[in-house]
Amino acid sequence: MTRTGARLTGIDMARFLAYCGMVLVNFRLAAEVQPAADLPSLITNALEGRAAALFVVLAGVGLALGRPDAVTMVKRAAFLMGAGLLNLLIFEADILHFYALYFLCALPFLRASGPVIWGVIVALLIASVAIHAGLDYDQNWDWDSLEYTGFWTFPGFLMHSFFNGWHPVLPWLAFLLFGLWLGRLDLADRRVQLRMLGLGLLAAGLGAIPGQLVSDPELLPLFDTAMIPPGPTYLVAASGSAAAALGAVLLCAPVLERAGLGAWLTAPGRQALSLYIFHILFGMGLLEALGLLGGSLTTTEILIYSLGFCVLSAIYARVWALAFRHGPLEALMRWSTDRRRPA
Template identity: 45%
Template sequence: MQMTNAAPPAPQSRLAGLDLARYLAFVGMVIVNFKIAMGAENDGGWLSLLSGALEGRAAATFVVLAGIGLGLAGRKALDQTVSVSLRRAVFLLAIGLMNMLIFEADILHYYAFYFLFGVLLLPLSSRTLVLAILALNLAFVAMVFLFEYDTGWNWETFAYADFWKPAGFVRNLFFNGWHPVIPWLGFLLFGIVLSRLALSERRAQLALVGLGAGALAFAEGASFVLAHMLVPLDAEFALLVTTDPVPPMPLYSLAGFGAASLVIGLCLIVARPLGRWRILPLIVPAGRQTLTLYIAHILVGMGTLEALNMLGGQTIAQAVGAALLFCLGATIYANIWSLVFKRGPIEALMRKVAG
């Protein structure tokens, strides 16, 4: 099938807006991961509400942005994009599995399969991709009824018993891992659909903000109402309408689509004024090195926390503070690195190895 009509190439301000969104998604992921690693419990305060709102939303936004990047690359040269993406999927799988030895909530090995399936679906029309997104979410609900979702998990330690065995790996990858292909692939496909819009135009940007906010509000509101209706009947059925990332039910996906659209639309709108105020150039280098910084927040960030004996038993304020301090340091590093090199070290290695 043919792709839908593509918008003309976007100006640099649009690309900077996407880099800003990527940076904000990265900051959100660091906050969530530091909170988990530091064992910070929700205390009902505003920091708990903030970190709770980021759970699953920041990572979903990151995957949507990856889909936009894949879609934009495919518009320029589809055959080359397929070839390069397949090689990069192998690269991401390799470093993701190595990262799993340190950080069991790794997302990179999932990315490998998002790109593998995403690039194969790239030639399809936007309408077909939307249907695929719907099918992924319905398939996940069906799988929850057919299979035991808790298989392999120790929810007290967040350890997955048989991840390194073939059956456990496949189950974790497609069904009950932190970011399973079903339905998380839908976020990448949604990004491909967004890449076909005229994102440099204010009309499209405002539509992303409005529709994104509406989808997010509807998902959260519907979840609240339906959960209160279902809990008295059967608490397990209430899980079907949750917007929590585990398990990723359809309303969670809708909330993730809405949050991603809202953030991306706002970033595209504010990119130009932030550029005039000379704020955006300070952020863009970090937004273009997020693969390197993702690895760094585990090796350097969590490594430092371990050395300081801060993994476990910390407050939410300490977790958020440590995350923001790391992000500040990462932003400074990225600016200094960009003065000499065009790409981050891991990004450069991926380009050298995989194209």
């Protein structure tokens, strides 16, 4: 296997890992299953805010490796914005329209040096803290129903997109830029992979410490590692866990390939966009059709359902990949955004 091939294989596997984590979190959210003091809840709690962060970091890695031009980036952003806004009609926690904004905001930094990227990341953290001090994070939210009012107005859209949405640009753009920086490393080098694993675990651990030391409820959001609201310690901890997860998968990729699992793990990773919509339309749709929403499932039952759906996703993606090079939505995005599309 070539150096480039090894690198891309591990990244695809990591993307599938992020997808599985997202399925576990989103299905529990959709089914309104209340966390409990048991192993299934511990697993899902650990993934909340981490799986999505890994997805965004991997998007940055993909930008570093693919090096798309500005025109292609803008077109892909437009495609994702359209798909995300449509998805919002049925799933309020959509992340695709946020990706569109991340891509647009990252345009000036695609060729920036490492120090500049890190400077922007730090600036995003500072700006995020400052905006939280000046605005009401709870504005427009009904936390009991998890509904956001006023999104389809211009002020509401800006608030949701940049400040208090599920994955706001301030500070989630930092994940994409961190991935952009990671993607410039020699990810096929075992020493780099080990450093990512070790330093990532260290960052994840250090990021969790301040939240254990602060007892003031007004200060806790700034020092907690919870996804909502996304404070600086959450950014540090989630970036660390993302780097550690990617490093671990890259280390394990050759072993998984030799075990014959490579194609089964990379195929769904290469169709993450299609599977994202697939898990909403079919995974959550099946829960609704079976009348399993509203907290009727236990934590164990929703975990088993989620894992089963991940297996089904892998089988579907593998079968699809035998006939087609790209997933259905990936092919549509490439067709509609590639400026060198043949007549």
